[in-house]
Amino acid sequence: MHEISLIQSLLTIIDDHAREHGFKKVNQVSLSCGRLSTVEPLALDFAFKILTETGICAGAELKLDILPLKIHCFSCDREFESKNGDPTTCPNCNQDQVTVTGGWDELQLIEMDVD
Template identity: 40%
Template sequence: MHEFSIVQSLLTMIEDYAREHNAKAVSRIVVSIGVLSGVEPHLLEMAFNTFKEGTIAEKAEFVMEIENLKLRCRDCGKEGKKEELNMVCPFCGSLNTEITAGQDMLLKSLELEVDDDNPS
């Protein structure tokens, strides 16, 4: 399950960022997961809940935003989101399309807890 290695990398990134900003804890983590990213949200959440124990993110809320597939059509020039996982333009039916969103996993935001006397 590659979600374990993803979470380990994510936690390393979070800990580095928290250390850089002198945070005492992380209270909220928001990630965006594209439908074509290859990441299974329920497995990612399970892995996160397993590996966060004993880290600065131990009590953090983990929020996953699922990003739909988004295509740009090279024939009609339109761009649109799709519920279906195919490369057919939702406007003209062309297959001459390119993916513009929905295949990445991104760390979107972190909420850090810092000491009032030590702002970052």
């Protein structure tokens, strides 16, 4: 539901970069977000489409890379990728002595293809 706010914020960042680097057209925007960041990819796509009908990003493609949830388990003493998205249990031993090490609330603009 907050995807429109995120895209508005993204477009502000892109405008700042356009002024700084002097580009006039954006072809592709690559984002990454954590698996648990509560971003809904379809809603994000939709928000991007309607907010870029005009302007520097008109017609640009939005790419979203979802970072897998990574969990460090203190019992196993190593890091695992969680397939089920449960941040509270180790995917290997099912114990709860864990801490999330990635795929959490990261939400970043990674790169742009521009002319």
